[in-house]
Amino acid sequence: MRKRSTVFALMVAAAATVALATPAAAIxxxxxxxQTYGFMASMQTKTGAQQCGASLIAAQWLVTAGHCVTDAETLGVEDPSQYQFxxxxxxxxxxxxxxxxxxxxRHEGWDSSLHNDIALVHLTKPVHARPIAIGAAPPTGTKIRELGWGSTCLRHGCDSPVTLQQLDTTTAPAAECTLPDFNSTRQLCSDNKGGTVNACxxxxxxxxxxAAYGRWLLVGAASHGQSDPCVARAGIFTSVPFYAGWIATHTEWRTPTALPAVTGRAAGSGHG
Incomplete structure:
Protein backbone atom coordinates (compact mmCIF):
# COMPACT_ATOMS: atom_id res chain seq x y z
CA MET A 1 0.00 0.00 0.00
CA ARG A 2 1.28 3.47 -0.84
CA LYS A 3 2.03 5.40 2.31
CA ARG A 4 -0.63 8.07 2.74
CA SER A 5 0.56 11.38 4.18
CA THR A 6 -2.61 13.41 4.36
CA VAL A 7 -3.15 14.95 7.71
CA PHE A 8 -4.47 18.40 8.61
CA ALA A 9 -5.68 19.18 5.08
CA LEU A 10 -5.07 22.67 3.73
CA MET A 11 -7.79 24.36 1.77
CA VAL A 12 -7.62 27.90 0.42
CA ALA A 13 -10.44 29.90 -1.10
CA ALA A 14 -9.09 29.42 -4.62
CA ALA A 15 -8.83 25.62 -4.26
CA ALA A 16 -11.72 23.42 -5.22
CA THR A 17 -10.24 20.23 -3.75
CA VAL A 18 -8.33 19.24 -0.63
CA ALA A 19 -4.54 19.52 -0.74
CA LEU A 20 -3.13 16.22 0.51
CA ALA A 21 0.29 17.25 1.79
CA THR A 22 3.19 15.82 3.75
CA PRO A 23 2.88 16.54 7.48
CA ALA A 24 4.61 19.81 8.22
CA ALA A 25 3.54 21.37 11.50
CA ALA A 26 2.07 20.54 14.85
CA ILE A 27 -0.54 22.17 16.99
CA GLN A 35 -2.79 15.33 31.92
CA THR A 36 -3.75 11.98 30.45
CA TYR A 37 -6.76 12.04 28.13
CA GLY A 38 -8.20 8.54 28.25
CA PHE A 39 -10.31 9.11 25.13
CA MET A 40 -7.45 10.40 22.94
CA ALA A 41 -6.22 8.10 20.16
CA SER A 42 -3.28 8.23 17.77
CA MET A 43 -3.97 6.81 14.28
CA GLN A 44 -0.72 5.39 12.86
CA THR A 45 0.58 3.34 9.98
CA LYS A 46 1.73 -0.18 10.81
CA THR A 47 5.27 1.21 11.07
CA GLY A 48 4.16 3.69 13.75
CA ALA A 49 4.13 6.85 11.63
CA GLN A 50 1.63 9.39 12.94
CA GLN A 51 -1.32 9.99 10.60
CA CYS A 52 -4.25 11.50 12.48
CA GLY A 53 -5.94 11.89 15.84
CA ALA A 54 -9.24 10.37 16.93
CA SER A 55 -11.55 10.32 19.95
CA LEU A 56 -13.01 7.29 21.73
CA ILE A 57 -16.79 7.77 21.97
CA ALA A 58 -17.77 4.18 22.87
CA ALA A 59 -15.84 1.09 23.92
CA GLN A 60 -15.43 -0.04 20.31
CA TRP A 61 -15.79 3.21 18.35
CA LEU A 62 -13.61 6.21 17.51
CA VAL A 63 -14.57 9.38 15.67
CA THR A 64 -12.11 11.15 13.36
CA ALA A 65 -12.04 13.29 10.21
CA GLY A 66 -13.36 11.83 6.96
CA HIS A 67 -10.18 12.59 5.05
CA CYS A 68 -8.17 10.60 7.62
CA VAL A 69 -9.67 7.37 6.28
CA THR A 70 -9.56 8.42 2.61
CA ASP A 71 -6.99 7.27 0.05
CA ALA A 72 -5.22 10.31 -1.38
CA GLU A 73 -5.22 8.99 -4.95
CA THR A 74 -8.54 7.21 -5.40
CA LEU A 75 -10.54 9.13 -2.76
CA GLY A 76 -11.96 5.76 -1.75
CA VAL A 77 -12.08 4.57 1.86
CA GLU A 78 -8.78 3.15 3.12
CA ASP A 79 -8.22 -0.45 4.25
CA PRO A 80 -8.40 -0.31 8.08
CA SER A 81 -6.05 -3.28 8.42
CA GLN A 82 -3.21 -1.01 7.30
CA TYR A 83 -3.46 1.11 10.46
CA GLN A 84 -3.03 0.80 14.20
CA PHE A 85 -4.26 2.93 17.08
CA ARG A 106 -16.93 7.72 6.23
CA HIS A 107 -19.89 10.08 6.05
CA GLU A 108 -21.89 9.45 2.89
CA GLY A 109 -21.79 13.16 2.05
CA TRP A 110 -18.00 13.49 2.28
CA ASP A 111 -16.24 14.97 -0.73
CA SER A 112 -12.78 16.27 -1.63
CA SER A 113 -13.77 19.80 -0.59
CA LEU A 114 -14.15 18.38 2.93
CA HIS A 115 -17.88 18.71 3.26
CA ASN A 116 -19.11 16.37 6.02
CA ASP A 117 -15.53 15.68 7.04
CA ILE A 118 -16.22 13.04 9.67
CA ALA A 119 -15.72 9.28 9.94
CA LEU A 120 -16.12 6.43 12.43
CA VAL A 121 -13.56 3.76 13.25
CA HIS A 122 -14.79 0.38 14.51
CA LEU A 123 -12.25 -1.47 16.66
CA THR A 124 -11.89 -5.25 16.52
CA LYS A 125 -12.55 -5.49 20.26
CA PRO A 126 -13.66 -3.12 23.03
CA VAL A 127 -11.06 -1.16 24.96
CA HIS A 128 -11.11 -0.34 28.66
CA ALA A 129 -10.50 3.41 28.37
CA ARG A 130 -13.31 5.77 29.33
CA PRO A 131 -15.01 7.26 26.25
CA ILE A 132 -15.67 10.99 25.99
CA ALA A 133 -19.22 12.32 25.89
CA ILE A 134 -20.31 14.53 23.01
CA GLY A 135 -21.25 18.01 24.16
CA ALA A 136 -23.51 20.69 22.72
CA ALA A 137 -22.31 22.92 19.89
CA PRO A 138 -20.29 25.70 21.57
CA PRO A 139 -21.17 29.34 20.89
CA THR A 140 -18.60 31.88 19.76
CA GLY A 141 -16.05 32.70 22.44
CA THR A 142 -16.22 29.32 24.20
CA LYS A 143 -12.90 28.15 25.60
CA ILE A 144 -11.76 24.96 23.88
CA ARG A 145 -8.73 22.71 24.10
CA GLU A 146 -7.25 21.15 20.95
CA LEU A 147 -5.15 17.97 21.10
CA GLY A 148 -2.79 16.36 18.59
CA TRP A 149 0.55 14.86 17.57
CA GLY A 150 1.24 16.85 14.41
CA SER A 151 4.94 17.29 13.54
CA THR A 152 6.70 20.24 15.12
CA CYS A 153 7.99 22.50 12.32
CA LEU A 154 6.49 24.50 9.48
CA ARG A 155 8.63 22.83 6.83
CA HIS A 156 8.66 19.27 5.53
CA GLY A 157 10.93 16.69 7.13
CA CYS A 158 10.11 16.99 10.83
CA ASP A 159 9.04 14.00 12.88
CA SER A 160 5.83 14.11 14.89
CA PRO A 161 6.32 14.80 18.61
CA VAL A 162 6.22 11.75 20.84
CA THR A 163 4.34 13.65 23.54
CA LEU A 164 0.75 14.78 22.92
CA GLN A 165 0.38 18.53 22.43
CA GLN A 166 -2.48 20.65 23.78
CA LEU A 167 -3.61 24.14 22.87
CA ASP A 168 -6.09 26.33 24.72
CA THR A 169 -7.96 28.75 22.50
CA THR A 170 -11.57 29.75 21.79
CA THR A 171 -14.20 29.32 19.13
CA ALA A 172 -13.97 32.25 16.75
CA PRO A 173 -16.74 34.20 15.00
CA ALA A 174 -17.86 32.65 11.72
CA ALA A 175 -16.57 35.78 9.98
CA GLU A 176 -13.02 34.56 10.72
CA CYS A 177 -13.62 31.44 8.59
CA THR A 178 -14.12 32.99 5.18
CA LEU A 179 -13.98 30.00 2.84
CA PRO A 180 -17.07 30.27 0.61
CA ASP A 181 -18.57 27.00 1.83
CA PHE A 182 -17.83 27.36 5.55
CA ASN A 183 -20.98 26.28 7.38
CA SER A 184 -21.29 27.53 10.96
CA THR A 185 -23.87 24.83 11.74
CA ARG A 186 -21.72 21.90 10.62
CA GLN A 187 -18.31 23.36 11.42
CA LEU A 188 -16.48 25.26 14.16
CA CYS A 189 -14.12 28.17 13.59
CA SER A 190 -11.06 28.09 15.87
CA ASP A 191 -9.26 31.28 16.93
CA ASN A 192 -5.61 31.49 15.82
CA LYS A 193 -4.75 34.24 18.33
CA GLY A 194 -3.52 36.77 15.81
CA GLY A 195 -1.56 34.29 13.70
CA THR A 196 0.33 32.56 16.53
CA VAL A 197 -1.49 29.25 17.13
CA ASN A 198 -3.49 26.61 15.27
CA ALA A 199 -3.90 22.93 14.61
CA CYS A 200 -1.98 21.87 11.50
CA ALA A 211 -14.36 21.44 30.16
CA ALA A 212 -17.75 21.26 31.84
CA TYR A 213 -19.48 19.44 34.67
CA GLY A 214 -16.14 18.05 35.89
CA ARG A 215 -15.25 16.33 32.63
CA TRP A 216 -14.24 16.90 29.04
CA LEU A 217 -16.90 17.02 26.34
CA LEU A 218 -16.16 16.49 22.65
CA VAL A 219 -17.26 19.33 20.35
CA GLY A 220 -14.97 19.16 17.30
CA ALA A 221 -12.72 17.04 15.08
CA ALA A 222 -9.86 18.87 13.34
CA SER A 223 -10.68 19.19 9.65
CA HIS A 224 -8.69 21.77 7.69
CA GLY A 225 -7.06 25.16 7.57
CA GLN A 226 -7.55 28.20 5.40
CA SER A 227 -3.92 29.05 4.71
CA ASP A 228 -0.32 27.91 4.56
CA PRO A 229 1.26 28.38 7.06
CA CYS A 230 -1.57 27.07 9.17
CA VAL A 231 -1.38 29.83 11.76
CA ALA A 232 -2.06 32.62 9.27
CA ARG A 233 -5.84 32.24 9.54
CA ALA A 234 -8.41 30.57 11.80
CA GLY A 235 -8.74 26.79 11.68
CA ILE A 236 -11.83 24.75 10.85
CA PHE A 237 -13.14 21.81 12.86
CA THR A 238 -16.04 19.52 12.04
CA SER A 239 -18.82 20.07 14.60
CA VAL A 240 -19.22 16.64 16.20
CA PRO A 241 -22.48 17.61 17.99
CA PHE A 242 -24.09 18.33 14.61
CA TYR A 243 -23.39 14.75 13.54
CA ALA A 244 -24.56 13.08 16.77
CA GLY A 245 -27.60 11.62 15.05
CA TRP A 246 -25.48 10.21 12.23
CA ILE A 247 -23.08 8.70 14.77
CA ALA A 248 -25.97 7.08 16.66
CA THR A 249 -27.33 5.41 13.52
CA HIS A 250 -24.01 3.64 12.87
CA THR A 251 -22.88 2.75 16.39
CA GLU A 252 -24.15 1.67 19.79
CA TRP A 253 -23.54 5.23 20.96
CA ARG A 254 -26.76 6.87 22.09
CA THR A 255 -27.49 10.56 22.38
CA PRO A 256 -27.49 11.37 26.12
CA THR A 257 -29.80 13.78 27.84
CA ALA A 258 -28.78 17.14 26.41
CA LEU A 259 -26.47 19.23 28.56
CA PRO A 260 -26.61 23.03 28.35
CA ALA A 261 -24.10 24.62 26.02
CA VAL A 262 -21.04 25.79 27.89
CA THR A 263 -19.36 29.15 27.45
CA GLY A 264 -16.80 31.03 29.47
CA ARG A 265 -15.61 27.94 31.35
CA ALA A 266 -11.87 27.63 31.86
CA ALA A 267 -10.24 24.94 29.76
CA GLY A 268 -8.18 22.61 31.91
CA SER A 269 -10.74 21.68 34.57
CA GLY A 270 -11.91 18.53 32.85
CA HIS A 271 -10.81 14.96 33.53
CA GLY A 272 -9.61 12.55 30.85
Missing part, protein backbone atom coordinates in the same frame (compact mmCIF):
# COMPACT_ATOMS: atom_id res chain seq x y z
CA UNK A 28 1.45 25.36 16.59
CA UNK A 29 1.76 27.33 19.82
CA UNK A 30 0.72 24.40 21.99
CA UNK A 31 2.52 22.66 24.85
CA UNK A 32 3.07 19.15 26.20
CA UNK A 33 -0.11 17.62 27.59
CA UNK A 34 -0.61 18.38 31.28
CA UNK A 86 -2.96 3.80 20.54
CA UNK A 87 -5.64 4.97 22.96
CA UNK A 88 -5.31 6.80 26.26
CA UNK A 89 -1.59 7.62 26.34
CA UNK A 90 0.12 11.00 25.96
CA UNK A 91 3.04 9.08 24.41
CA UNK A 92 2.18 7.88 20.91
CA UNK A 93 4.86 5.13 21.04
CA UNK A 94 3.98 3.36 24.28
CA UNK A 95 1.43 3.08 27.08
CA UNK A 96 -2.32 3.23 26.84
CA UNK A 97 -4.12 0.54 24.87
CA UNK A 98 -2.97 -0.58 21.41
CA UNK A 99 -5.91 -1.34 19.11
CA UNK A 100 -6.68 -2.27 15.53
CA UNK A 101 -9.73 -1.55 13.41
CA UNK A 102 -11.82 -3.68 11.10
CA UNK A 103 -14.08 -1.01 9.62
CA UNK A 104 -14.01 2.64 8.58
CA UNK A 105 -17.33 4.42 8.03
CA UNK A 201 -0.63 18.89 9.52
CA UNK A 202 -0.84 15.69 11.54
CA UNK A 203 -3.59 16.97 13.83
CA UNK A 204 -6.54 16.05 11.58
CA UNK A 205 -9.29 14.12 13.27
CA UNK A 206 -8.06 15.10 16.72
CA UNK A 207 -10.51 16.56 19.21
CA UNK A 208 -11.55 20.00 20.28
CA UNK A 209 -12.98 19.64 23.79
CA UNK A 210 -14.63 21.83 26.39
Missing amino acids: VGGADAT RIGSVNRTRGGEPAVADRFI YGDSGGPAVV
